[in-house]
Amino acid sequence: MTNSVKLTDVKKSFNGHEVIKGVSLEVKKGELVVFVGPSGCGKSTLLRLIAGLDTPTSGEIHISNKDVTYAHPSKRGVAMVFQSYALYPHMTVADNIAFALKIQGLPRAEVDAKVAEVAEILQLTPLLKRRPKALSGGQRQRVAIGRAIVRQPDVFLFDEPLSNLDASLRGQMRVEIARLHAKLGATSVYVTHDQVEAMTLADKIVVLNAGHIEQVGSPMELYRRPANLFVARFIGSPNMNILSVKVAGAAATTVTLETPQGLLEIPRTGVVATNGDTVSLGLRPENLHVAADGEASHLKGHVVLIERLGGETFAYVALKDFGNDPVIIKLSGEADLHNHQEVGLRVDLDRAHLFDAQGLALGQPLGAAPDVGAGHV
Amino acid sequence: MASTTSHAPDAGWRKHLPVLNALLRYGILIIIGFLMLYPLFWMIGGSFKNNHEIFSSIGFIPKEPTLDGVINGWKTSTEYTFATYLINTFKIVIPKVIVTVISSVIVAYGFARFAIPGRKYLFALLMATVLLPKSVLLIPQYLMFREFGWLDTYLPLYIPQAFAVEGFFVFMIIQFMRSLPLEMEEAAVMDGCNSFQVLTLIVAPVILPAIIAVALFQFMWSMNDFLQPLIYLSSVEKYPVALALKMSIDVTEATSWNEILAMSTIAIAPSLILFFAAQKYFVDGITSGAVKG
Ligand SMILES: Nc1ncnc2c1ncn2[C@@H]1O[C@H](COP(=O)(O)OP(=O)(O)OP(=O)(O)O)[C@@H](O)[C@H]1O
Ligand SMILES: [Mg+2]
Numbered sequence: 001m002t003n004s005v006k007l008t009d010v011k012k013s014f015n016g017h018e019v020i021k022g023v024s025l026e027v028k029k030g031e032l033v034v035f036v037g038p039s040g041c042g043k044s045t046l047l048r049l050i051a052g053l054d055t056p057t058s059g060e061i062h063i064s065n066k067d068v069t070y071a072h073p074s075k076r077g078v079a080m081v082f083q084s085y086a087l088y089p090h091m092t093v094a095d096n097i098a099f100a101l102k103i104q105g106l107p108r109a110e111v112d113a114k115v116a117e118v119a120e121i122l123q124l125t126p127l128l129k130r131r132p133k134a135l136s137g138g139q140r141q142r143v144a145i146g147r148a149i150v151r152q153p154d155v156f157l158f159d160e161p162l163s164n165l166d167a168s169l170r171g172q173m174r175v176e177i178a179r180l181h182a183k184l185g186a187t188s189v190y191v192t193h194d195q196v197e198a199m200t201l202a203d204k205i206v207v208l209n210a211g212h213i214e215q216v217g218s219p220m221e222l223y224r225r226p227a228n229l230f231v232a233r234f235i236g237s238p239n240m241n242i243l244s245v246k247v248a249g250a251a252a253t254t255v256t257l258e259t260p261q262g263l264l265e266i267p268r269t270g271v272v273a274t275n276g277d278t279v280s281l282g283l284r285p286e287n288l289h290v291a292a293d294g295e296a297s298h299l300k301g302h303v304v305l306i307e308r309l310g311g312e313t314f315a316y317v318a319l320k321d322f323g324n325d326p327v328i329i330k331l332s333g334e335a336d337l338h339n340h341q342e343v344g345l346r347v348d349l350d351r352a353h354l355f356d357a358q359g360l361a362l363g364q365p366l367g368a369a370p371d372v373g374a375g376h377v
Numbered sequence: 378m379a380s381t382t383s384h385a386p387d388a389g390w391r392k393h394l395p396v397l398n399a400l401l402r403y404g405i406l407i408i409i410g411f412l413m414l415y416p417l418f419w420m421i422g423g424s425f426k427n428n429h430e431i432f433s434s435i436g437f438i439p440k441e442p443t444l445d446g447v448i449n450g451w452k453t454s455t456e457y458t459f460a461t462y463l464i465n466t467f468k469i470v471i472p473k474v475i476v477t478v479i480s481s482v483i484v485a486y487g488f489a490r491f492a493i494p495g496r497k498y499l500f501a502l503l504m505a506t507v508l509l510p511k512s513v514l515l516i517p518q519y520l521m522f523r524e525f526g527w528l529d530t531y532l533p534l535y536i537p538q539a540f541a542v543e544g545f546f547v548f549m550i551i552q553f554m555r556s557l558p559l560e561m562e563e564a565a566v567m568d569g570c571n572s573f574q575v576l577t578l579i580v581a582p583v584i585l586p587a588i589i590a591v592a593l594f595q596f597m598w599s600m601n602d603f604l605q606p607l608i609y610l611s612s613v614e615k616y617p618v619a620l621a622l623k624m625s626i627d628v629t630e631a632t633s634w635n636e637i638l639a640m641s642t643i644a645i646a647p648s649l650i651l652f653f654a655a656q657k658y659f660v661d662g663i664t665s666g667a668v669k670g
Contacts, residue, residue, distance in 0.1 A: 051567060052567075053563050053566065053567070073566050073567045074566070074567060074568065074569035074570075078567070079567060080563075080564070080567050082560040082563070082564060083560075084558055084560050086558060086560035086561045086563065086564040087561070087564075088561065088564075088565070088579055088583075089561075089583060090582040090583055090585075099565075099568050100567075100568035100569055103568055103569040103570055103574065104569060147564070147568070151568075
């Protein structure tokens with residue numbers, strides 16, 4: 001398979017301040033790659049480097065096997081959809097979409113045909129004569145996407161395209177983008193803050209932090225086997241609970257952990273650690289359960305806060321003798337629980353995560369074949 | 378507002394409060410507006426009075442309306458009709474407005490969007506020229522244009538404007554450009570525009586209200602400009618309206634004020650018409666719709 005976009009040790013500094021600290025990445029043809037990361041980590045900057053709106057301080061950028069590191073944006077075969085839509089306010093929808101083709105000097109008839117085709121795909125046909133001012137947010141976003149599609153670029157770049165929309169419209173547009181990607185099969189790089197967007201749209205997620213890549217993988221791979229604490233905390237909502245514990249013994253397929261509430265044995269292979277090492281135990285909210293009366297439990301504590309969202313309930317439980325913040329537990333909507341209640345927690349031990357003092361993943365879950373996350377779930 | 382209380386029987390008068398309120402507000406506004414515009418009305422009225430009535434009554438409605446002022450004023454006391462002077466004025470003003478707009482927009486774009494070395498200092502220098510009294514420049518400029526052999530031509534009146542010398546206009550357009558979303562221009566770059574195309578196809582149409590404002594100010598100021606034509610023009614046949622009006626005050630001892638008022642009225646008409654025609658562009662900037670909001 002050919003590489004559509006290839007970054008080789010790309011660095012970018014603004015006024016001597018390094019914002020992108022050496023990023024190497026390959027995006028395959030037809031793939032939709034999502035960049036996620038905290039605010040200010042350099043997602044937009046990286047996207048702008050690919051787009052050609054900025055040039056890297058060092059490193060190389062290849063698109064469709066051509067070195068485009070210093071090429072003009074319009075010569076790279078990329079099209080970009082901006083967060084603010086960035087439509088041309090003085091032009092009609094049709095002219096907005098046609099603009100790039102007109103600049104290229106395509107004949108009028110051809111331009112009109114292409115605009116009509118794109119408008120049909122995006123259901124913009126009835127709006128072609130309107131100005132952006134007279135469109136809703138979702139319609140404006142569709143025009144912005146239409147402006148990108150019409151150029152038939154090798155690569156689509158999206159910088160948080162849905163973050164200006166309200167929640168329900170965002171969901172709708174997300175489905176539409178997924179549908180469009182399935183239909184056009186174009187290589188896409190997509191920046192977002194939104195977990196759901198990242199998990200549902202991506203073939204591959206790139207987690208960025210402070211200008212470097214933390215981990216690259218399919219959504220489920222990142223979810224199941226985060227390479228480090230940062231990724232573990234970043235992927236999944238609510239965040240993974242992290243408990244500080246000590247290693248009390250590591251065998252071939254199990255690790256024994258010493259917690260303030262006694263020993264905990266979790267199945268895990270390949271753990272290299274010395275007894276007494278402080279490690280971080282990561283437990284996702286959905287892998288913690290309230291034990292029924294009389295049922296054995298791994299951890300004990302009391303409920304400090306309950307958030308009922310209707311379909312599901314989040315309970316914050318302060319663990320006895322742990323110094324940590326309360327852990328979050330995901331329960332069914334009808335969960336019968338009240339504040340200050342003493343509860344025992346059952347842990348899905350085979351889904352527990354372990355990280356060493358440097359924050360790197362320690363060992364692997366049992367039976368985790370390398371192809372766990374197939375991407376399309 | 379008042380409607381919430383109108384159910385109570387003893388508060389019925391409150392229903393009329395908004396009407397009274399409006400009457401009061403508009404009454405005051407109309408009176409003040411009338412006072413401020415009175416000299417204008419008086420000038421227009423004076424055009425249709427005969428010469429001695431102008432000073433014998435303060436009212437602006439002529440008692441015995443006459444077209445003498447307009448007819449004689451149009452003929453002027455020179456060998457040319459007033460039409461010549463009007464045309465002369467446009468020969469100065471129109472090129473001046475055009476070169477001002479073009480040069481100011483280009484220079485403003487440079488300041489607003491390009492990282493020119495020393496941009497901050499250049500900008501400060503530009504702003505400093507706004508503070509510089511124009512009269513300071515008169516003598517050196519006169520000497521320069523004399524060397525060029527441009528005296529008694531219109532060139533000194535508008536060629537300087539081709540170098541964006543009106544710092545105020547440049548400043549105004551820069552402020553407008555700064556408020557534009559950068560992403561819009563980046564989108565145009567991605568669509569294949571070079572800088573010049575971004576300026577002409579995207580930025581200029583979007584800041585049209587600012588451009589119209591600049592054109593309008595320059596038009597009005599140039600229509601009224603007296604000093605520059607006085608210095609550079611020596612033949613009567615090239616005089617613009619401002620000089621022609623002054624000339625008719627000088628030549629005869631008994632000045633025909635009604636003629637002067639009539640010609641003044643005609644002279645301000647283009648500015649007024651243009652202003653009202655362009656007004657709707659100030660009301661609603663057309664940026665809305667480019668970004669969310
Ligand atoms: N033109 C610039 N000049 C100087 N610093 C910049 C410039 N553009 C970005 N930066 C800095 O680079 C860092 C990364 O910015 P970037 O916009 O890429 O973040 P981001 O990951 O897109 O954040 P967000 O999620 O908030 O959009 C920030 O610290 C920002 O201040
Ligand atoms: Mg960003």
